[in-house]
Amino acid sequence: xxxxxxxxxxxxxxxxxxxxxxxxxxxxxxxxxxxxxxxxxxxxxxxxxxxxxxxxxxxxxxxxxxxxxxxxxxxxxxxxxxxxxxxxxxxxxxxxxxxxxxxxxxxxxxxxxxxxxxxxxxxxxxxxxxxxxxxxxxxxxxxxxxxxxxxxxxxxxx
Ligand code: DLZ
Numbered sequence: 388x389x390x391x392x393x394x395x396x397x398x399x400x401x402x403x404x405x406x407x408x409x410x411x412x413x414x415x416x417x418x419x420x421x422x423x424x425x426x427x428x429x430x431x432x433x434x435x436x437x438x439x440x441x442x443x444x445x446x447x448x449x450x451x452x453x454x455x456x457x458x459x460x461x462x463x464x465x466x467x468x469x470x471x472x473x474x475x476x477x478x479x480x481x482x483x484x485x486x487x488x489x490x491x492x493x494x495x496x497x498x499x500x501x502x503x504x505x506x507x508x509x510x511x512x513x514x515x516x517x518x519x520x521x522x523x524x525x526x527x528x529x530x531x532x533x534x535x536x537x538x539x540x541x542x543x544x545x
Contacts, residue, residue, distance in 0.1 A: 412462035429532030456495025510535030
């Protein structure tokens with residue numbers, strides 16, 4: 388186990404399914420890209436670490452987290468895609484925009500997952516500030532991109 392996963396104590400990573408023939412789509416929001424790039428790197432490297440092959444990992448960018456639902460749907464409906472990982476970072480501001488976006492994405496991703504009967508993973512950080520985000524994107528609280536990737540692998544057991 389690499390040190391990248393030392394904060395994944397709540398995640399049992401034994402008995403994961405073979406993913407060498409599985410295809411993953413990672414949809415990445417460009418807003419707060421200094422954070423979402425780290426989430427992507429964590430998710431991508433974790434998929435490779437657990438046996439995915441690079442050719443079977445598709446990446447697509449969307450402008451902001453609000454667009455993650457649609458972006459995820461585009462891939463969830465493809466027959467060859469086994470799981471979708473949606474990555475974003477919505478930082479709380481002076482207005483309630485973050486609540487609206489977070490709620491919309493959470494509902495949107497759930498709908499896509501149920502409609503297309505595939506794992507669609509919520510890898511969206513919802514911090515109060517950028518430091519909290521960085522702490523969770525390869526910082527002191529690990530990398531939520533890693534966790535999102537492991538969650539997608541676990542869900543392929545169903
Ligand atoms: C508009 C907006 C704001 C204010 N903040 C964020 C944010 O912190 N994180 C994020 O991913 N996206 C943000 N957006 C953009 C929206 O997600 C969306 O792209 C626009 O409202 C256009 O639909």
